[in-house]
Amino acid sequence: MAEMRQPIESGVPDHVQYLHPLMKKNYGNWKYHDRPRPGVLHHVAHNGDQIWTVKAGTQRQMDLYTIRKLCDIADKFAEGHVRFTTRSNIEYMVSDEKKVAPLVAELTNSGFPVGGTGNSVSMIAHTQGWLHCDIPGTDASGAVKALMDELHHEFINEEMPHRVKITTSCCEINCGGQGDIAIVIQHTKPPKINHDLVANACERPTVVARCPVAAIRPALVNGKPSLEVDEKKCICCGACYPPCPPMQINDPEHSKFAIWVGGKNANARGKPTFHKMVAAGIPNNPPRWPEVAEVVKKILHAYKEDAHPWERTSDWIDRIGWPRFFEKTGLPFVKYMIDDWRGSRASLNASAHVRF
Amino acid sequence: MAKKMHETPNLDQLESGPWPSFVTGLKRLAQDNDMMVDLLGQLEHSYQTRKGYWKGGTVGVFGYGGGVIPRFSEVASMFPESSEFHTLRIMPPAGMHYNTDILRKFCDIWERHGSGLIAFHGQSGDIMFQGISSDNVQPAFDELNELGFDMGGAGPAVRTSMSCVGAARCEQSCYDEGKALRMVVNNFLDDMHRPALPYKFKFKFSGCPNDCVNSIQRADMAVIGTWRDNMRVDEGLARKWYAKHGMDDLVNNVISRCPTKAITLKESAKVAKGERISAVAVSDTHSVEVDNSNCVRCMHCINVMTGALATGTDKGVSVLVGGKRTLKIGDLMGTMVVPFMKLETEEDFEALVELAGNMIDFFAENALEHERTGEMIERIGLVNFLEGIGLDIDPNMVNYPRTNPYVRMDGWDEEVAKIKQKQASAA
Structure with a gap:
């Protein structure tokens, strides 16, 4: 056997080597920025240097031809440097204002929407889904593609009261993260157990320990060591499925979507907030998930109509209150939205504050 | 390289519309790559049956215990060419800055060894090189590694980190995010590449309290820029x-x-x-x-x-610990544990690395299996955690003091004396 190559344990590469020269020169020395148009940022350094950034949406899961095309655009129009945002938008930096318009035109003509800045709906932060995950309840790239088609106008314009960050997640682990609007799979039935496979595929004590409500216990089924679920206790979270794939939680019909609003990661104004459930029971309906888009657009429409400038969804709902949120969006407030998990009493209204 | 394409009536509907289509990209790759022909077939099968068909396994590279996400198809008999479709998680530069030269090299390597599909970036921040057979994992990694890129984290390990654009192009940056990220993560590569922690541990670096990388909600240790002088x-x-x-x-x-x-x-x-x-x-x-x-x-x-x-000019960072998402005890935000520390000199950066090391050591010794730092703190209480890693308490760590009397306070006088002594020595 040939000698194996030892890895070079180099860790995180030095980012400075990849910076646009103007960014390297003015590292830590920027003074302010403005936005000449949607999709374009203009940063000014303390020494007067200026840099323009053009932001465009991508499909995140990119074929190498798309990446090479984005590189061609960078070489021809944008000085050979790019960066990606945490929401998979690509950013081109140029040192001359005159280069902005041709770059915007080239990106637009090549099918990459320019936008995602300021008070827009930016690209949806998302997960892997059926394309690559081992535990997905739905697809991610497809659901996001379908939704961004619907929200294209809001990506390339800045017409919202404040920025809107949307996330999607293919199971309740919620890898997509917190969002102004979060679209997350919600299972509604306990796992279906293939008892023939449990003994060989699962470390049973680990699976028992993984359950948040102690609903799983070891059992002998048809003479084989397996696991059983107390279905009355089960909250259908799916935590047992990753360590024990024979406990199938995904269900083509009963794995639904829930929609959550009001998550905010910034510390601006109020402290960061978690998103809250406002809709559920929405069917998992590929390839375009129209029922999801309908609810998302309903929420966005109400927010756009009613929120004040600089109010994120959480600020807006803080001002108008939850009853009015449900009234304005037309979404039903259902008993399952009243939290009963640990610490939940803090979410109840312990006051006489009521809006009439 | 001319396998017939499967019928994909569902996926075909994702080629129209103004947003860039990943399906069009997958189809373009399938013209020259049979793996992508069957990958499209399996994905269409998922769309039709509303189920996923990947399972994990064990695939890695020589010398490391993690970083490859193994995917074996459960429907390989129908789609044999994509029966193995693993992902390499590769750590990006802080701030996700690239030049076209390095991106083109990535593409060339992935064209030779993999499917040609690359995601910029995964939710933890990795460049995800998606779709490769078990046999090709090692040569593909070797070539990426020779370019100066290294494997990211997976499993119960220190994970790949993220920072915002930061000092490179933002006036609100309060420290050198890229340097901090690189110094901290590169000090814990053993804990990244040889997973042996109770569960995952994530660092995230935001240049200011706008927290553009969601560190409070997602990181076990969040480093957030701030300042203490006047605006x-x-x-x-x-x-x-x-x-x-x-x-x-x-x-x-x-x-x-x-x-x-x-x-x-x-x-x-x-x-x-x-x-x-x-x-x-x-x-x-x-x-x-x-x-x-x-x-x-x-x-x-x-x-x-x-x-x-x-922002002011007397800049530094706040450090919060214990953020994570739902499973299994519910969402947890990070908690303020260091209201302010400078991050300018080499000694400052080394102090941050030392703090991170103390946290990881304490986590490794005290967390239960599959328990994140935030869950551990909830179980043992913040004070035990602070004493364990050697940090002093501070009223900035709470929203408000205790609202119930259920606590043993035998040590009250000693604690008050300790604080008075500290105040006197600081004065």
């Missing part, structure tokens, strides 16, 4: 902003949105004097006055009046 002001930019936006915007969108009422509108002649006051004229008659001692560094007014108001 800087620029009268030229303040007047320019006011001329464009006017009094309504100033009052409704700046003054009244301050969460601690630290910013007020004053007639310029009546602006307060004092060491902790920043003030700037917006017009010939009026000024904005900031009481810096009551500002919580939320960033709102600075976001609205960029440049007119700005």
Whole structure:
């Protein structure tokens, strides 16, 4: 056997080597920025240097031809440097204002929407889904593609009261993260157990320990060591499925979507907030998930109509209150939205504050 | 390389519309790559049956215990060419900056060894090289590794980290995020590449409290830029902003949105004097006055009046610990454990690395299997955690003090004496 190559344990590469020269020169020395148009940022350094950034949406899961095309655009129009945002938008930096318009035109003509800045709906932060995950309840790239088609106008314009960050997640682990609007799979039935496979595929004590409500216990089924679920206790979270794939939680019909609003990661104004459930029971309906888009657009429409400038969804709902949120969006407030998990009493209204 | 394409009536519907289509990209790859022909077939099968068909396994590279996400198809008999479709998680540079030369090299390597599909980036921040057979994993990694790129984290390990664009192009940056990320993560590569922690441990680095990488909600240790001196002001930019936006915007969108009422509108002649006051004229008659001692560094007014108001110059970071998402005890935000530390000199950066090391050591020794740092803190209490890693308590760590009397307080007098002694030695 040939000698194996030892890895070079180099860790995180030095980012400075990849910076646009103007960014390297003015590292830590920027003074302010403005936005000449949607999709374009203009940063000014303390020494007067200026840099323009053009932001465009991508499909995140990119074929190498798309990446090479984005590189061609960078070489021809944008000085050979790019960066990606945490929401998979690509950013081109140029040192001359005159280069902005041709770059915007080239990106637009090549099918990459320019936008995602300021008070827009930016690209949806998302997960892997059926394309690559081992535990997905739905697809991610497809659901996001379908939704961004619907929200294209809001990506390339800045017409919202404040920025809107949307996330999607293919199971309740919620890898997509917190969002102004979060679209997350919600299972509604306990796992279906293939008892023939449990003994060989699962470390049973680990699976028992993984359950948040102690609903799983070891059992002998048809003479084989397996696991059983107390279905009355089960909250259908799916935590047992990753360590024990024979406990199938995904269900083509009963794995639904829930929609959550009001998550905010910034510390601006109020402290960061978690998103809250406002809709559920929405069917998992590929390839375009129209029922999801309908609810998302309903929420966005109400927010756009009613929120004040600089109010994120959480600020807006803080001002108008939850009853009015449900009234304005037309979404039903259902008993399952009243939290009963640990610490939940803090979410109840312990006051006489009521809006009439 | 000419396998017939499967019928994909569902996926075909994702080729129309204005947003870039990943399906069109997958189909283009399938023209030259049979793996992608069957991958499209399996994905269409998922769309039709509404189920996923990947399972994990064990695939890695020589010398490392993690970083490859193994995927074996459960429907390989129908789609044999994509029966193995693993992902390599590769760590990006901080801030996700690239030049086209390195991106083209990535593409060439992935064209030779993999499917040609690359995601920029995964939710933890990795470059995800998606779709490769078991046999090709090692040669593909070797080539990426020779370019100066290294494997990211997976499993119960230190994970790949993220930082915002930061000092490279943001006026709100309060420290060198890229340097901090690189120093911290590169000190724990053994814990990344040879997974042996109770569960995952994530670092995230945001340059200011806007927290563009969601560190409070997602990181076990969040490093967030802040400052402790007065806000800087620029009268030229303040007047320019006011001329464009006017009094309504100033009052409704700046003054009244301050969460601690630290910013007020004053007639310029009546602006307060004092060491902790920043003030700037917006017009010939009026000024904005900031009481810096009551500002919580939320960033709102600075976001609205960029440049007119700005962060201070005595900059550093706040550190929060224990953020994570749902499973299994419910969502947890990070908790403030270091209100301020400088991050300028090499010694400062080394102190941050040492703090991170203390946290990881304590986590490794005290967390239960599959328990994140935040869950451990909830189980043992913040004070035990702080004592374990050698940090002093501070009222900035709580929203409010205890509301119940259920606590043993035998040590009250000693604790008070300790604090008085500390105050005396600091004075």
